[in-house]
Amino acid sequence: MIYLIFILGMLLDYVTKIWAIDRLKGQPDITVIEGFFDFSYLENRGAAFGIFQGRVYLLAFVTMIIMAVLFVMYQKTKKKTKLLTISTALILTGAIGNLIDRLRYGFVVDFISWHWKNTYYFPTFNVADICITVGTGLLILYIIKEVD
DSSP states (O other): OHHHHHHHHHHHHHHHHHHHHHHTTTSOOEEEETTTEEEEEEEEOSSGGGOSTTOHHHHHHHHHHHHHHHHHHHHHOSOOOHHHHHHHHHHHHHHHHHHHHHHHHSSEEEEEEEEETTTEEOOOBOHHHHHHHHHHHHHHHHHHHHHO
16 A cells, blocks of 8 residues: 555655746646636745755655664664554555655756635645645544554
């Protein structure tokens, strides 16, 4: 199951980023829901929410360390539930997807833009970010369930 999640996640991340580069870079945004949801090309040279701008190698190094720690912790865990397996696979998939961007382009390709009219804009993100966020949420749920 971990391999299927990884392969599908990586494929979806790769295909959507190639689409974003091809169709969105240098072009007007594509509005999906007026005042709420757009596809908008962005080159994120930092980490989440744009922090650590321009620190490509530092971010790549930190990502590799976190991935290694997560992988080792997963391997050492005796009780590998489906929830733990899925969460680990999603986090690693997203981390690798964004790591590839950083090493290949020097930035991460983001293109999903949620906003409230022109008042509030959530930071633009991509499929890899979705994998990391959902995986982290599931990992937190796993930890809460295991503590009980």
